[in-house]
Amino acid sequence: xxxxxxxxxxxxxxxxxxxxxxxxxxxxxxxxxxxxxxxxxxxxxxxxxxxxxxx
Amino acid sequence: xxxxxxxxxxxxxxxxxxxxxxxxxxxxxxxxxxxxxxxxxxxxxxxxxxxxxxxxxxxxxxxxxxxxxxxxxxxxxxxxxxxxxxxxxxxxxxxxxxxxxxxxxxxxxxxxxxxxxxxxxxxxxxxxxxxxxxxxxxxxxxxxxxxxxxxxxxxx
Numbered sequence: 001x002x003x004x005x006x007x008x009x010x011x012x013x014x015x016x017x018x019x020x021x022x023x024x025x026x027x028x029x030x031x032x033x034x035x036x037x038x039x040x041x042x043x044x045x046x047x048x049x050x051x052x053x054x055x
Numbered sequence: 056x057x058x059x060x061x062x063x064x065x066x067x068x069x070x071x072x073x074x075x076x077x078x079x080x081x082x083x084x085x086x087x088x089x090x091x092x093x094x095x096x097x098x099x100x101x102x103x104x105x106x107x108x109x110x111x112x113x114x115x116x117x118x119x120x121x122x123x124x125x126x127x128x129x130x131x132x133x134x135x136x137x138x139x140x141x142x143x144x145x146x147x148x149x150x151x152x153x154x155x156x157x158x159x160x161x162x163x164x165x166x167x168x169x170x171x172x173x174x175x176x177x178x179x180x181x182x183x184x185x186x187x188x189x190x191x192x193x194x195x196x197x198x199x200x201x202x203x204x205x206x207x208x209x210x211x
Contacts, residue, residue: 021211022211025209025210025211026209028209029206029207029208029209032206033206036204036205036206039204040203040204045201045202045203046201047103047199047200047201048199048200048201048202049197049198049199049200050102050188050191050192050198050199050200051192051196051197051198053089053188053200054089054188054189054192
């Protein structure tokens with residue numbers, strides 16, 4: 001009985017940790033993508049000659 | 056004892072950083088990579104060129120990507136090429152249409168796996184991008200490029 005309770009508690013805690021990590025990832029992605037949008041609007045990417053990278 | 060352990064840890068970190076910098080410098084000197092900004096792999100590169108998909112596919116087939124350890128899959132119907140690296144990243148070149156009589160291709164890394172927030176082998180990603188850029192330049196030296204941050208989704 002004790003073992004089963006232990007396994008259940010570990011499973012619940014694992015699920016909670018995974019859930020929190022997923023939420024954190026989602027929040028981080030959302031903020032980063034908003035920053036990308038904002039920066040792109042302020043400074044649209046510029047066209048350059050590819051050969052300039054190898055001069 | 057604790058101080059000695061701390062010093063060893065610091066020495067290992069500094070040693071790894073110095074070794075990494077030396078390796079990067081050597082790769083730059085060999086022309087295998089160029090100095091790119093941090094997080095360059097998050098950017099999509101849009102190439103505007105006179106090169107056609109067939110010419111690019113032919114050049115890719117004639118290039119050895121042994122440093123990047125890639126399997127290459129060709130999709131001529133959708134005019135795209137997928138590079139699957141055993142260094143835990145994928146890269147693609149996709150035809151994105153014609154513009155002012157030139158062809159537009161988009162190169163990006165759609166997926167990569169990280170370790171502590173950094174791709175496992177970012178140097179091989181740099182090599183891959185360098186190979187592709189050199190292919191475009193070899194076909195059309197007037198190729199232009201636009202580099203743009205792409206949105207992505209973290210999975211674990």
